[in-house]
Amino acid sequence: MPNYNVINAKVHSILGRRLLHEDYRNLSRLSGTYDIAGYLSKNTDYSKYIEINNTPDIHRDDLERMLKKVLVYYIDKFDNYFNGEYRDFFMTFYLKYEIYDLKKIARLIHIDGELSTLKNYLVFVDYYKNIHADQIVKAKSIAELIELLNGSIYYPYLKNLVDGNKEENLFRFEMALDKAYFVILLKKIKKLSKEDIKAFYNIFGPIVDMLNIQWIYRGKKFFKMYPDELFNYTIEGYGKLNYKLLKDLCYTKTIEELEEKIKRTEYSFLIKGDDMQDIYMERRMNRYIYYKAIKTIRKNKKDISSVLALMQIIEFEIRDIISITEMVRYRIDSSQVGDFLIKAV
Template identity: 25%
Template sequence: MRLLQKLKRKSSPTHRGSGSNYAYATARVRAMKSNLLPRETYPRLMNMGIDEITRFIEESQYKQDVDELARVYDGVDLFEHALNRNLGVTFTKIINISEGELNYLISEYLKKYDIWSIKTILRGKYCNASVEEINDSLVAAGQLSYTFLSSLAEKESYESVIDALSGTDYYPTLKGYDGTNLSAIENQLDKEYYNGMFYAIGTPGSNDRKLFSKFIRTEIDIKNLSTLFRLKKAGVGEDEIADLILEGGLHLSMKEIEKLLPLPFSEFINSLEKYPYWEDISDIVSPEMDSLVDLETQLTRHSIKSAASFSHMYPLSIVPIMDYVLNKKNEVNNLRIILRGKAANLDEEIIRNQLVI
């Protein structure tokens, strides 16, 4: 009950007031960012075997997470859990060192990890995955603790999972899940999340809020582009794609997207030349493209570059913190890609192409 009260309290508009400690929080985050792995680390890791990589992680900033989880897990699973745990601890620390409006905005943004974990649990139940398999993918980096999330993973049915979330903001959407319409529920959770973000930002009068709004709207553009590529490539109908599009994009407004929806795949690609994302994807997209992995990697790279440029414009704002959040998440993703790729004996070129460096 205390957890659910805490969730409601943090979601309250009363936390949108002043009293933010931007100077202190951004200074702390800059120090945290200095501990991220340098770019040159990744080529070194690519030249290592599994044993050397695991030893490197054991001796890095992830040491405490590895040590605490070693009693429960081993092998690559140990490092998967250690990486997820470190991500959760790191983002919780950011929430704890921030105050006032800043705390409110960060907390709202990090709810995306609550939604990720809820989706993971429901997908797991849908696919009859084991509790261990579900727990492998949980990221307790939002407001729901790992203990609470793992207790949801242990529930016997999706109904009991949803009942346990009845005191949260997610429940009105989740109660519409009937065991068959998972994609629709996941999409609705995403839409509610971004509606919540725009409510939290409000009418962006200050430069700080304008920049944060631009950051969120760019994120929506990236998600919508990925959705358009994936579904158009699969030949999904125009109406079905429209249902999955998120509103609020920066350059890809709903009006712009409505123009793109009826286009054949080749014409759709050509029409993207006028958008700022084209520079990053032009050399990898074509009507004959088989995989979208390279595309999604390039879009992630664009997000990180954009956040970095926003960060330099307003160093005493929420954007440098978002810049760190993206880079930290990317570091964890890169390490996971290398570990899983090496463990699966994937070709090094395939692994390297998925890294965002």
């Protein structure tokens, strides 16, 4: 069994070095990516990861690449505390972030973006040579990208998507990758102790429940997907939304009926009924997960929960920094920073 006394002490130490409310406010008042990178390198725990020089033309993608390397660093760091089945489980975090890179490629393809220099910004793809980045960045369509992933762990979940529907393929591509990750994760967790399995479900159960709700909602509202197809992409075996309830949500006839059924679950806060509901649904999901993770670490249980929660917190903090960079880039007033972030500031 892992030494959770040592692991939890390390978790609390790292949590104590996360950004403060003041850091978020200071970052939002800066004038560009170079200034944000400079602030992080001089005033925060990111100093050892942010590489800047005297040129002010640092690109947003450069900063994102540096920040993503922080995730690699912490996965590698905590990986050293585990062995055997536990190490095998913890290594699945690389898959999670590798999927982020694959989604980025797919989105660029979808908007006919330029992929020629993208390889330089992919942190997780190619890290363990599961996928060859120099090959997949040659894809001209999502269907071609799927074929270039033939032989990877993801291909069995993607191969049935090749149908030429450009608009729907991107959404389904992302859903299929997420489902692949959680199916793989579910297989790994079953090999751990009963205490750690329980801790895992406590964290990931709500995450998967809310992902299912988001997919069903978006699939119905924006992509007019058929109920049976939606149900095929849902993930079972994690949270409180069981087989019957998930199927019930998928087979609702209208968005209004779906919203009413969601309101009867413990995730009713996702449905506000206002004009910003679609925009803020994901933020509401992530805030729920973020603050649950904070509470989980404070309980200091001798199980795997604290390190799983910390990885989620670090990921969200990095996503918030990237959001602030985008906000600064588009000259959005700093007083609106709270509208764009996962952490409430």
